Amino acid sequence: xxxxxxxxxxxxxxxxxxxxxxxxxxxxxxxxxxxxxxxxxxxxxxxxxxxxxxxxxxxxxxxxxxxxxxxxxxxxxxxxxxxxxxxxxxxxxxxxxxxxxxxxxxxxxxxxxxxxxxxxxxxxxxxxxxxxxxxxxxxxxxxxxxxxxxxxxxxxxxxxxxxxxxxxxxxxxxxxxxxxxxxxxxxxxxxxxxxxxxxxxxxxxxxxxxxxxxxxxxxxxxxxxxxxxxxxxxxxxxxxxxxxxxxxxxxxxxxxxxxxxxxxxxxxxxxxxxxxxxxxxxxxxxxxxxxxxxxxxxxxxxxxxxxxxxxxxxxxxxxxxxxxxxxxxxxxxxxxxxxxxxxxxxxxxxxxxxxxxxxxxxxxxxxxxxxxxxxxxxxxxxxxxxxxxxxxxxxxxxxxxxxxxxxxxxxxxxxxxxxxxxxxxxxxxxxxxxxxxxxxxxxxxxxxxxxxxxxxxxxxxxxxxxxxxxxxxxxxxxxxxxxxxxxxxx
Amino acid sequence: xxxxxxxxxxxxxxxxxxxxxxxxxxxxxxxxxxxxxxxxxxxxxxxxxxxxxxxxxxxxxxxxxxxxxxxxxxxxxxxxxxxxxxxxxxxxxxxxxxx
Numbered sequence: 001x002x003x004x005x006x007x008x009x010x011x012x013x014x015x016x017x018x019x020x021x022x023x024x025x026x027x028x029x030x031x032x033x034x035x036x037x038x039x040x041x042x043x044x045x046x047x048x049x050x051x052x053x054x055x056x057x058x059x060x061x062x063x064x065x066x067x068x069x070x071x072x073x074x075x076x077x078x079x080x081x082x083x084x085x086x087x088x089x090x091x092x093x094x095x096x097x098x099x100x101x102x103x104x105x106x107x108x109x110x111x112x113x114x115x116x117x118x119x120x121x122x123x124x125x126x127x128x129x130x131x132x133x134x135x136x137x138x139x140x141x142x143x144x145x146x147x148x149x150x151x152x153x154x155x156x157x158x159x160x161x162x163x164x165x166x167x168x169x170x171x172x173x174x175x176x177x178x179x180x181x182x183x184x185x186x187x188x189x190x191x192x193x194x195x196x197x198x199x200x201x202x203x204x205x206x207x208x209x210x211x212x213x214x215x216x217x218x219x220x221x222x223x224x225x226x227x228x229x230x231x232x233x234x235x236x237x238x239x240x241x242x243x244x245x246x247x248x249x250x251x252x253x254x255x256x257x258x259x260x261x262x263x264x265x266x267x268x269x270x271x272x273x274x275x276x277x278x279x280x281x282x283x284x285x286x287x288x289x290x291x292x293x294x295x296x297x298x299x300x301x302x303x304x305x306x307x308x309x310x311x312x313x314x315x316x317x318x319x320x321x322x323x324x325x326x327x328x329x330x331x332x333x334x335x336x337x338x339x340x341x342x343x344x345x346x347x348x349x350x351x352x353x354x355x356x357x358x359x360x361x362x363x364x365x366x367x368x369x370x371x372x373x374x375x376x377x378x379x380x381x382x383x384x385x386x387x388x389x390x391x392x393x394x395x396x397x398x399x400x401x402x403x404x405x406x407x408x409x410x411x412x413x414x415x416x417x418x419x420x421x422x423x424x425x426x427x428x429x430x431x432x433x434x435x436x437x438x439x440x441x442x443x444x445x446x447x448x449x450x451x452x453x454x455x456x457x458x459x460x461x462x463x464x465x466x467x468x469x470x471x472x473x474x475x476x477x478x479x480x481x482x483x484x485x486x487x488x489x490x
Numbered sequence: 491x492x493x494x495x496x497x498x499x500x501x502x503x504x505x506x507x508x509x510x511x512x513x514x515x516x517x518x519x520x521x522x523x524x525x526x527x528x529x530x531x532x533x534x535x536x537x538x539x540x541x542x543x544x545x546x547x548x549x550x551x552x553x554x555x556x557x558x559x560x561x562x563x564x565x566x567x568x569x570x571x572x573x574x575x576x577x578x579x580x581x582x583x584x585x586x587x588x589x
Contacts, residue, residue, distance in 0.1 A: 100573060101573060102573075103566065103569040103570055103572060103573065104569075195546075196545035196546055197545075197546055210543060210544060210545055211545065236557060236562075239554055239555065239557075240544075240546075240554060242546070242549075243555070302534075305530065305531050305534065307527065308527050308528045308529075308530050308531035309531050311524055311527060311528055312528055312531065319505060323506075326506070327575060328574070328575070328582050328584055329570075329571075329573075329574055329582060330573040330574060330575075331573075331575075332575075333575035333576070337585065339585050339586075339587075340584055340585045340586075340587050341506070342508070342585075343584065343585055344506040345502075345503075345506050345507060345508035346508055348505075348506055348507045348508075349507050349508040349509065352507065354516075354517070354520075357507055357509075357517065358517055358520050358521060358524070360505050360507065361498065361501045361502060361505055361507075361517065361521055362521060362524055362525070364501045364504050364505045365493070365501055365521075365525075366528075368501075368504065374532060375528065375532070377541050378531065378532055378534070378536060379531060380541030380542050380543055381534075381536035381539040381540070381541050381542070382531050382534050382536060382539075383541075383542045384539055384540060384541065384542035385534070385536070385539065387542060418523065419520050419523055419524055420523045420524065420526075420527045423524075423527065433545070434545070435545065436545030436546045461546065461549060
C-alpha cells in the first residue's frame with residue numbers, strides 16, 4: 001500500500017483521499033518518513049517541519065469530514081525555497097536569507113493552501129535561482145537520485161530531486177532561463193514553464209523580472225495540469241499578471257494528434273548534442289509521427305544568440321533586483337563595519353556566494369555609463385529577433401519539439417570552474433522565456449549510462465493546454481515518466 | 491574587451507560588495523569568460539529593431555497594466571519590520587551618516 005501511495009500520481013492520490021481509502025495524515029506521514037530517510041544523501045530539502053505538516057494534514061482531514069474539500073485537499077506538496085511562506089523560512093538558497101521568515105505567503109502558496117494542499121517543506125535550489133546544477137546553493141548541492149555523484153540540474157534542482165525520489169508527489173519551481181525544465185529533464189520528471197504572466201509572482205523572490213515565471217513539477221503531464229488549475233490565474237498584486245479567463249487545463253488533455261503540426265528546429269538537432277539525447281528525442285518524434293502528427297522542418301536562426309543575450313539581460317535585472325539586500329530591512333547584516341557604506345559592502349560580501357556576486361558585477365557592468373547601449377539595449381534588440389523567429393515558426397507549426405538539454409546530468413564539480421560551460425547547458429531552454437513562451441519538459445528515455453533524457457515542447461503564448469495535451473498523449477503510450485530512480489527505490 | 495583588476499574593484503564598489511584581493515582575481519577571470527561569450531551578441535546588426543523590454547510586448551503594445559491610484563495595502567508595518575536586523579521605536583537602525 002505505502003509503495004503504491006509513494007509512486008502514485010496526484011490524480012490517483014486525490015481519488016484515494018476522496019474515497020477515504022487513505023487520510024492526508026497517513027499520506028503526509030509516508031512522505032515525511034521518506035524525506036527523513038533520503039534527504040541526508042540527496043539534500044533535496046532545506047527546511048522540513050514535520051509537526052507543521054501533520055497539523056495541516058489533520059486540519060484538511062477534519063474539513064473533509066465536514067464535507068469541505070478543495071481540488072487538492074490533503075495532497076502533500078513541496079515548494080522551491082524561493083516561494084515566500086509564513087510558516088517555514090524562505091532562504092532562496094542563500095546565506096543572505098538563511099534565517100528569513102516571510103511576513104506573508106506567496107500568491108501561489110495561498111492558492112495551494114486554499115486548494116487544500118499540505119506543505120512538506122522547502123526545496124533546495126541554486127542561490128537566488130542562479131545556476132544550472134544546484135551547486136551554488138549555500139546549503140550544499142542537491143544530488144541526482146539516478147546517480148548521486150551527479151547534479152539534479154538547476155536552479156529548481158531540489159524540487160526535481162524531491163519529485164524524482166518520490167519524497168514529494170509534486171513541487172513548485174521557477175524558471176528564468178530553464179530552471180524548471182532542465183532539472184526536470186535531468187531527473188526524469190515533468191516540468192512546465194508557463195507563459196510569462198500566467199502565474200502570479202507575488203511573494204516569489206525576484207531574479208530577472210522580465211523573464212521569471214513560476215510553474216509546476218510533477219510525475220506526469222496530467223499532474224502538471226491539475227497544479228496549473230490551482231496556480232494560474234490573474235493576481236492584481238503582480239503587475240505582469242495577465243487578466244484572462246481561468247482555464248481548465250485538465251479538461252483538454254486528450255489532444256487530437258492527427259494533423260498536429262510539430263516544428264523541428266534544425267538548430268535543436270545539430271552539433272553539440274549527446275548521441276543518447278538525440279536518439280531518445282528522435283524516437284519520440286517518430287512516435288508523434290506514427291500518431292498522425294505532421295513534422296515540419298523549421299528554423300530559429302537567432303536562437304543560438306539566446307545564451308549571450310540572456311547573460312546580459314538576466315544579470316542586469318538581477319543586479320538591480322538584488323540591490324534590496326543591504327542589511328537594513330531584512331536578511332543578513334555584517335557584524336562589524338566602519339560606516340554605512342562599509343556595512344552594505346560587508347553585508348553583501350558575506351551574504352552572497354561567488355556566482356551571485358559574479359552576476360551582480362556583470363549586471364553592474366552592462367548597465368554602467370557608456371556600456372548600456374552596447375550591452376543591455378543591444379541584448380533587448382536581439383531578444384526581439386529571437387521572439388520574431390518563434391512568431392514566424394508558429395505560422396507553420398502548432399508546437400516546437402526538441403531536446404530540453406544537450407546532455408544528461410553531469411557530475412558534481414564538472415562545470416564549476418567555467419561559467420560559460422555551465423551556461424551552455426541552457427542553450428535550448430533560454431529562447432522560450434526570452435520570447436515569453438510556455439514550454440515543458442517530459443522524460444523521453446535514457447542514455448547508455450541509464451540517465452534520463454528530457455523532451456521539450458514549446459508552444460504559442462497561453463497555449464499551455466496544447467503542450468500538456470501532447471505530453472499527456474505521449475505518456476499514455478510510454479512509461480518513461482513512471483520509472484523510479486535506482487538510488488531511491490520504493 | 492577584458493576587464494582589469496582595477497575595473498573589477500570599481501564595479502564591486504558600485505555594486506556595494508567588498509572583495510578580498512584573491513577573490514577579485516578569480517572573479518575577473520570568470521567575468522572575462524562571460525563577457526567573451528556575450529561578444530557574439532554585440533556583433534549582430536540590429537539597425538531599426540526596437541528593444542524588447544517585456545516578454546509579452548507583442549500582446550500589450552500599450553505597455554503593462556496600470557492599476558487605479560488607490561490605497562490597497564493595509565498597515566502592516568509591525569509585521570514587515572519584525573524581520574529587520576536592527577530596529578528602534580519602529581525605525582530601521584543604520585550606522586551614523588551625519589555628525
